[in-house]
Amino acid sequence: MDKFVIDQAEGLRRLLAREGPRVLAVTGGASAPGRTTAVVNLATALAAQGSEVLVIDECAGPRSVCARLGGVRGADRFAAVMHGDLPLADAIGRHALGFGVLEAPREAHAQYTGEQLQKVLEGLAGVVLIDARLDADGALSPLALHAHNVMIVTRVAAQSITETYACLKRLHFAHAFGQFLVLANAVSNLAEARMVFGNLAGVASRYLTVGLQLAGCVAADPHMARAQQLSRCIVDAFPSAAAARDYRQLAADLPHWPMPAAVPSRLPVAPGNGEADAARADLFVARVTDETKPEAVEASASSPAHVSWLAEARMQRLSRQPA
Numbered sequence: 001m002d003k004f005v006i007d008q009a010e011g012l013r014r015l016l017a018r019e020g021p022r023v024l025a026v027t028g029g030a031s032a033p034g035r036t037t038a039v040v041n042l043a044t045a046l047a048a049q050g051s052e053v054l055v056i057d058e059c060a061g062p063r064s065v066c067a068r069l070g071g072v073r074g075a076d077r078f079a080a081v082m083h084g085d086l087p088l089a090d091a092i093g094r095h096a097l098g099f100g101v102l103e104a105p106r107e108a109h110a111q112y113t114g115e116q117l118q119k120v121l122e123g124l125a126g127v128v129l130i131d132a133r134l135d136a137d138g139a140l141s142p143l144a145l146h147a148h149n150v151m152i153v154t155r156v157a158a159q160s161i162t163e164t165y166a167c168l169k170r171l172h173f174a175h176a177f178g179q180f181l182v183l184a185n186a187v188s189n190l191a192e193a194r195m196v197f198g199n200l201a202g203v204a205s206r207y208l209t210v211g212l213q214l215a216g217c218v219a220a221d222p223h224m225a226r227a228q229q230l231s232r233c234i235v236d237a238f239p240s241a242a243a244a245r246d247y248r249q250l251a252a253d254l255p256h257w258p259m260p261a262a263v264p265s266r267l268p269v270a271p272g273n274g275e276a277d278a279a280r281a282d283l284f285v286a287r288v289t290d291e292t293k294p295e296a297v298e299a300s301a302s303s304p305a306h307v308s309w310l311a312e313a314r315m316q317r318l319s320r321q322p323a
Contacts, residue, residue: 020121020122020123021054021121021122021125021126021127021128022126022127022128022148022254022255022259023121023127023128023130023146023147023148023149024127024128024129024130024147024148024149024150024151024254025130025132025140025144025147025149025150025151026038026039026042026129026130026131026132026151026153026183027132027133027134027140027144027150027151027152027153027167028152028153028154028163028164028167029154029159029160029163029164029166029167030163031155031159031160031163032063033153033154033155033160033163033164033185034153034155034185034186034218035131035153036059036063036064036065036068036131037185037224037228037233038153038183038185038218038247039055039065039129039131040055040065040068040069040233041233041234041235041243041244041247042129042247042250042251042254043055043097043099043129044097044098044099044233044235044236044247045235045244045247045248045250045251046099046127046251046254047097047098047099048098048235048248048251049248049251049252051126051127051251052099052124052125052126052127053098053099053100053125053126053127053128053129054092054099054100054101054102054124054125054127054128054129055099055100055101055102055128055129055130055131056101056102056104056120056128056129056130056131056143057101057102057103057104057131058104058105058106058130058131058132058133058141058143058144059105059106059131059133060105064131065101065131066101066103068231069095069101077090077091077102077103078091078102078103078104078105078108078120079108081120082108082112082116082120088102088119088120088123088124089124092124097233097236100124100125102120104120104143106133106135106141106143109141109142109143110142112142114142114145114146117142117143117146118146120143121143121146127254130143130144130147132144132147132150134167134170134171137170137174138166138167138169138170138171138174139170139171139174139175140171140174140175145175148259149181149257149259150171150177150180150181151180151181151182151183151215152164152167152168152180152181152182152183153182153183153185154182154183154184154185155184155185155186156184156186156187156188156189156192156193156196161196161200164182164200165200165203165204168180168204168208168210168212169208172208172210177210178209178210178211179210179211179212179213180204180210180211180212180213181212181213181214181215181257182197182200182201182212182213182214182215183215183216183217183218183250184196184197184214184216184217184218185218186218186219186220186224187217187218187219187220188219188220190217193217194214194217197212197214200212201213201214215250215253215257216246216249216250216253217246218243218246218247218250219242219243219246220243221234221241221242221243221244223237223238223241223243223244224241224243226238234247235247235248
């Protein structure tokens with residue numbers, strides 16, 4: 001049997017063995033790094049691989065999950081569920097791609113208890129993906145706080161990296177989170193993406209004592225724009241495209257992600273110095289993408305410090321396979 005199929009089956013067994021669904025909150029900076037696109041494509045890939053998936057849409061507007069997919073039931077159904085007037089199963093819209101969608105605007109969460117919100121996440125799906133909207137202070141909603149993992153979508157560009165660090169800092173100080181997953185989106189050079197991520201992980205570990213792990217990289221793909229023009233996702237519209245393959249790999253890796261959150265960064269943590277450290281960290285992040293010279297990228301690509309935990313996990317699973 002193909003090793004990919006073996007690993008996928010093992011992952012699904014691990015996923016089903018847990019109590020309740022795997023809940024992932026997906027967020028990102030303000031410069032549209034592709035958070036909602038990532039949620040829709042990951043949901044499609046997971047559904048195609050046999051997982052029962054629920055997407056919870058916290059964002060309103062023309063770029064939200066519900067607006068992109070069309071035909072999804074309204075936000076009033078979330079309130080009806082919370083008040084006990086409507087079963088959750090009746091409130092969830094089923095998309096043709098095989099996953100459920102529930103519109104749950106962030107503004108509607110505050111009046112409910114954590115126990116009430118938890119009921120929305122239980123029982124109807126093996127994986128729950130929350131398109132998480134942060135507030136003005138960079139904090140998650142009461143519903144998204146139930147997530148096992150928080151994944152930040154970013155791009156290999158100066159503005160996006162700066163926003164990602166700011167997002168990490170706000171989430172860390174709002175919720176005392178110590179671990180995050182990062183998805184590098186629209187990547188044109190894999191070695192460069194790994195080098196930039198390594199720098200970001202280093203500064204997050206040094207100045208915030210926060211551990212980052214690279215969840216995966218999604219290739220910059222010209223078919224992505226065409227899929228969006230067709231109001232479809234690339235996993236469904238162009239399954240042979242590079243980005244579609246990357247999303248399928250991300251879906252296959254998801255069951256193997258550590259719970260809760262990622263494994264702490266192995267990079268050294270130096271003692272802090274308050275505001276001075278914060279200023280140096282901000283300056284470092286602002287310069288991160290200036291360090292993508294060819295020789296720096298080549299050195300980073302061969303450095304074990306920048307190999308993601310996913311690669312190590314795959315090597316460990318391979319070593320356990322019979323000869």
